[in-house]
Amino acid sequence: DAGITQSPRHKVTETGTPVTLRCHQTENHRYMYWYRQDPGHGLRLIHYSYGVKDTDKGEVSDGYSVSRSKTEDFLLTLESATSSQTSVYFCAISAGGNNQPQHFGDGTRLSIL
């Protein structure tokens, strides 16, 4: 298994509170990604990173920010959580280059009441 750890695995919080999810990898891969999975939508890309301090937006980035201060850590922050952000969040990593798959962590189930 790829060395990817997501924390926390489960979180329940209230609308309007800030939330930070952490993704930690031990593979020294350059690329890291945050996805959310919702019923009927598959996995949708929120943000991604192509190196330390290098990040960019995905298709559903509104309401989210990210940071990557070290190769091994990629943080996803919800500055002011809303109920529409209730979802399962997956982190993925990739070595990059041709024909390299992404490998996923086990996810964080986030509920915003």
Added chain:
Amino acid sequence: DQQVKQNSPSLSVQEGRISILNCDYTNSMFDYFLWYKKYPAEGPTFLISISSIKDKNEDGRFTVFLNKSAKHLSLHIVPSQPGDSAVYFCAARVGGSTLGRLYFGRGTQLTVWP
């Protein structure tokens, strides 16, 4: 707009038979396609992939077929086993993209019954 489509939300197959999962795409710039398997409460696991320069790739019981003219790919599982019961996601990547950003379908729930 969904660029990768899995039109069958579910598939039920008897153990030992073939499972065929289908996927269609609209973006002709996709050059690399992947299948992931996902069990409940776990992350998606990479299963098999195919480059657009090929039309078939095999790995044990799993074979992926690519028909570029029809913008269609399929995953064949032979023989199907109860442990194959999971959600299967099709994904695709735009050619020339070192970022490897993937576009996912909505998934197909495969149930293999004894």
